[in-house]
Amino acid sequence: MLQSHEGQRVPDVIFHIRENNEWVDRSTDEIFNGRTVVVFGLPGAFTPTCSSSHVPRFNELAPAFWDNGVDEIICVSVNDTFVMNEWQKDQKAENVTFLPDGNGDFTAGMGMLVDKSDLGFGDRSWRYSMLVKDGVVEKMFIEPFVAGDPFEVSDADTMLDYINPRAKKPEFVFLFSKAGCPHCARAKTLLEQRGMNYEEAVVGRDVSSRAVRAATGKSTVPQIYIGGRYIGGSDDLEQYFARQG
The missing domain is CATH 3.40.30.10 (Glutaredoxin)
Known part of the structure; x- marks a missing residue:
């Protein structure tokens, strides 16, 4: 059973990102301190549910999140920055920040690192979403720990409904x-x-x-x-x- 980290601070991690052919480091302090951030973690770039549902809906609902006080929407996956950059381009997800957690440090610190060696993936992130305010996790939606890749509660609509049940959602x-x-x-x-x-x-x-x-x-x-x-x-x-x- 995966444990919720509600009420706890996010782990202290440095994300190594490739931007404009240069290495850029973003710390969790920079990302979360004094800000309201929605994070969703998923098993891997270019995988079916992640690409067809999880990322697109967060990208689509981004304006509604911004209207309701969210400063940034972040997708975290245990992939390297080159893969994450290409995936963001493929998804045309300009409203979502893709953070590469290549070593799984952030995911492990959140208690969401799981073994998917049976699929040849190695250690990957379990699927979840969370609302973080000033570095502290206010709410987590963690998928049930069952076989396969459940996608029931970590979706964008569930998170937006938690933030504001009456939020106006953009029409497709x-x-x-x-x-x-x-x-x-x-x-x-x-x-x-x-x-x-x-x-x-x-x-x-x-x-x-x-x-x-x-x-x-x-x-x-x-x-x-x-x-x-x-x-x-x-x-x-x-x-x-x-x-x-």
């Missing part, structure tokens, strides 16, 4: 677009003016025009979804925002 925005399309550019500008991040699938690069017709029944782009709701094209998006006020 997706659009089909095409290179050089002026209407697509207009739609993106409208979204950016509202501070709404989006993901897009570019026709001819990511998907075919047939995929757009199959999903929307339309052959033109852009085609936009907000919060799972189909909005339509750029004119429809403008009208949608006008109704929102």
